[in-house]
Structure formats: C-alpha cells, structure tokens
Amino acid sequence: MKLLVAAHVSELVAFEEDLPGFDRLLTGVGKIPAAYALTRALSGRTYDEIVVVGTAGAIDPEVEGGVYDIAAAIQHDVKDLDGVFGQHVSLPARVETGVDGLVIATGDHFVDDAETVALVRALDARLVDMESYALIWVAQQFGVPIRILRAVSDRAQDGATQVWDEVVERCSHQLRAVVRERYGV
Template sequence: MKLLVAALEIELDAFPDHIPGYERLVTGAGKLKAAFELTRALTSGNFTEIVIVGTAGSIDPEAASGVHEIAHAIQHDVYDLQGTRGSHLALDQTVSTGRPGVTIATGDFFVQDADEVAEIRALGAILVDMETFAYIWVAQRMGIPVRAARAVSDSASDGAILTFRERVALCSAELWEWFQAECLTA
C-alpha cells in the first residue's frame, strides 16, 4: 500500500476519494502537524511509498506555474547559533527525495513579502511551502521512499494569500493530472 499525503483537504479536491493501492492522509498545515500526522500514519500502517502532493508559492519567475517535482527541501525559518538562515541547530540542512526536481524551502508561515522572498531565494530554493521538509525528514527516518510534487498556487509576494485561495482548486486539478501520469502508470 502507498500513502497519498496532502496538508489540506482542498488540495485533494480533484482526486477521487478512493484510489486503488493508496491510502489517503491529510495532515493539516505546518511542519509540526505534518511530522506528527505522517509519523502516526506510518507507525500504524505498512506503506511501501509516500506520495506528497500540494501547493507552493513560487519565488522564482521560471517556476511561475505548473507542477514541480521536489528533489530537495530546506527550512527557511530556522537559524543556527551563528545566525545563519536555513541552518538548524540539530537537523539536517537539506533533505532529499532521491529524485530529480527542484528545491523547496519550508517554513511555518505563509510567505507573501518581497523582502522575505529575496532572503529565501538566496538559500537556493525556487518554491516555498509549510510542510515538505517535515514530510521528507520523517520518511527518511522511517526508511520509506518518498515523492513530492507541488503545484504553484501563488507568487509568494504581496497579496499571495488572496491568489492562493483563488488558485487552489486549479492546483488540485493539475496535481491530479500529474499523479495519474506519474504514479498510476508506474
């Protein structure tokens, strides 16, 4: 059995309620909820792969739309003792899916400020979200292969939260198309 994971129920609106071979998990937004709910699901089930879908803000004009598979995730809202952004005191700086794709920066707030985008972009990410780092980190510790795909919902700039609300249904449809092509044909 594989586990299909999203943070928000609305990110799965375009998906059927039942997909053969998959169990569905909605964790809630943010790193703590993501880590807790995914860990709880993995300890109570026998899963061979985790497939993460959801939305993300774009912080790079070349990733302004579409679905992007994630290769690496970093945390943009942590600092080490020297004050280096993106470097945690006790966690890996980067986690990887082992698949080709882009880098996403995860943090526990909705990015919608141009100055914040510039600082996060300097870390090497092109997308931002609130869960991917936690999902990949848990999957690695549990020894379960993971794939992650994010559909661009907004430009992570001023007013992004309004764009997100309007675009999330379209993103869900894009993710369902990606899922069918990438996960159901394999």
C-alpha cells in the same frame, strides 16, 4: 500500498476519496502537524511510497506555473547557534527525496512579501511551502521513499494568501492529472 498525503483538504478536491492502491492522509498545515500526522501513519502501517501533493509559491522568476517534483528541502524559518539563517541547531540543513526536481524552502508561515522572498531565494530554493522539509525528514526516519509534487499556486508576493484561495482547486486538478499519468489511477 502507497500513502497519498496533503496538508489541506482543498488540495485534494480533485482526488477521489478512494484511490486504488493508495491510503489517504490529511496532515494539517505546517511542519509540526505534518510531522506528527505522518509519524502516526507510518507507525501503524508499512507503505511502498509516500506521494505528497499540494501547492507551493514560486520564488524564482524562471519557475512557471505547473507541477514540479521536489528534489530537496531546506528550512527558511530557522537559525543555528551562530545565527546562520537557514541552518537548524540539530537537524540537517537539507533533506533529499532521491528524485530529480527543484529545491523547496519550508517554513511555518505563508510567504507573501518581496523581502522574505529575497531572503529565502538567497538559500538557493526555487519554491516555498509549509510541510515538505518535515515530511521528507519523517519519511527518511522510517526508510520510506517519498515523492513530493507541488503545483505553483502563487508568486509568494503581496496578496498571495488571497490568490491561493482562488487557485487551489485548479492546482488540485493539475496534481490529479500528474498522479493519474504517473501511477495509472
């Protein structure tokens, strides 16, 4: 059995309620809700794989719309004791999924301005979201393989929050097509 995970109900609008071979988990938005929900789910059951679907902002101008696998995640809203941006006091700077793909920067705020995009882009991330780092870290603690699929919803610039509301359904349909193709359901 696999676990289908999304942060926001809108990201699952194109998915059937009962998807054969998958349990479903809605975590809530942000690192702490995501970590808590996934920890609870993995504490009560064993899964072959975690499949995360959701949206992300593209911060690299070369990243076009579409669905991307996530290879690794960093945190863009932390600093270590020396004040180094993107480094956590006790967590690893980068967590890996074990699949080929893009690096995503995770933080607990919706990135929608050019100044923040420039800071985060300097960390070598190409996308931004609010859950991937936490989900990968929890999956690693339980030894469960994780695949994260992110559909580009916006450019993480001014007005991105309004754009997200308008495009999230389209992104959900793109994600559903990829899950259908890769998992045959």
